[in-house]
Amino acid sequence: MRIGIVGHGTMGREVEAVLAERGHQPVIVTRGRPFPAGCTVGIDFSAAEAVPGNVANALKAGARYVVGTTGWAERLAEVRAAVEEAGGGLVHAANFSLGVNLFYRVVREAAALLTRFPDYDPYVLERHHRRKKDAPSGTAKALAAILEAAGGRRRKAATALDGAIAEDSFHVASLRAGGIVGDHTVGFDSGGDEILLEHRARSRRGFALGAVLAAEWISSRTGFYAFDAVLEDLARS
Numbered sequence: 001m002r003i004g005i006v007g008h009g010t011m012g013r014e015v016e017a018v019l020a021e022r023g024h025q026p027v028i029v030t031r032g033r034p035f036p037a038g039c040t041v042g043i044d045f046s047a048a049e050a051v052p053g054n055v056a057n058a059l060k061a062g063a064r065y066v067v068g069t070t071g072w073a074e075r076l077a078e079v080r081a082a083v084e085e086a087g088g089g090l091v092h093a094a095n096f097s098l099g100v101n102l103f104y105r106v107v108r109e110a111a112a113l114l115t116r117f118p119d120y121d122p123y124v125l126e127r128h129h130r131r132k133k134d135a136p137s138g139t140a141k142a143l144a145a146i147l148e149a150a151g152g153r154r155r156k157a158a159t160a161l162d163g164a165i166a167e168d169s170f171h172v173a174s175l176r177a178g179g180i181v182g183d184h185t186v187g188f189d190s191g192g193d194e195i196l197l198e199h200r201a202r203s204r205r206g207f208a209l210g211a212v213l214a215a216e217w218i219s220s221r222t223g224f225y226a227f228d229a230v231l232e233d234l235a236r237s
């Protein structure tokens with residue numbers, strides 16, 4: 001397949017390599033130009049503010065789309081409406097790593113168990129490289145949403161603290177330094193002990209592979225999907 005790469009930065013170059021490995025033809029999409037005719041799908045690792053416009057361009061060209069770019073959650077409903085109205089197809093994820101998506105499941109199960117033991121305060125800690133533009137990471141927000149949905153004593157995510165943490169809240173903290181690819185920790189601390197669940201990304205290839213799998217999957221479908229729907233389907237087939 002000819003697959004357009006929208007945003008040819010660190011992640012775009014990883015996607016280019018994985019596409020070539022899997023026998024696809026990568027096409028670098030130039031910023032400000034229409035989405036190229038003849039590309040079945042576009043894969044977007046660009047900038048949050050560019051996502052709605054990039055999706056509109058791909059829809060105009062009749063292409064399916066995969067969004068790996070993070071930080072555009074508040075425009076999700078608008079983008080979804082545009083895709084559905086056009087009869088297009090889109091897969092999005094704040095984290096396309098297979099391991100992270102399995103980690104979400106582990107955290108969901110742990111949170112369901114630990115909410116029955118209110119001595120254990122949950123928290124989320126994410127660590128990334130100094131260049132990352134959004135904080136907390138989209139993955140940390142997804143982990144916080146899992147903890148919120150579990151409905152324990154501390155069920156509200158607090159990302160900015162101005163004094164002591166509220167009784168009904170849990171802390172979601174971000175750290176930026178050097179070249180950390182992406183670490184996410186979910187902890188449950190009772191004061192006397194602590195249970196830690198952790199995912200560490202060692203390279204960016206895992207993210208690129210997930211995005212390419214999503215592109216292959218959406219190429220023959222319509223609709224608006226999160227990556228976990230794709231994984232569910234791939235796991236069944």
Ligand SMILES: NC(=O)c1ccc[n+]([C@@H]2O[C@H](COP(=O)([O-])OP(=O)(O)OC[C@H]3O[C@@H](n4cnc5c(N)ncnc54)[C@H](OP(=O)(O)O)[C@@H]3O)[C@@H](O)[C@H]2O)c1
Pocket residue numbers: 006007008009010011012031032045046047048050067068069070071093094095096097133207
């Ligand atoms: N979902 C996941 O699994 C996952 C994994 C890693 C990263 N990400 C996200 O992916 C995004 C990109 O990360 P990155 O590390 O690759 O960043 P990066 O190295 O800064 O690359 C971003 C690229 O997008 C280009 N760009 C910026 N604005 C654009 C626009 N309006 N239209 C088209 N291209 C544009 C930039 O070009 P210039 O340099 O010319 O501005 C650059 O080439 C971030 O949102 C990051 O959080 C997601």
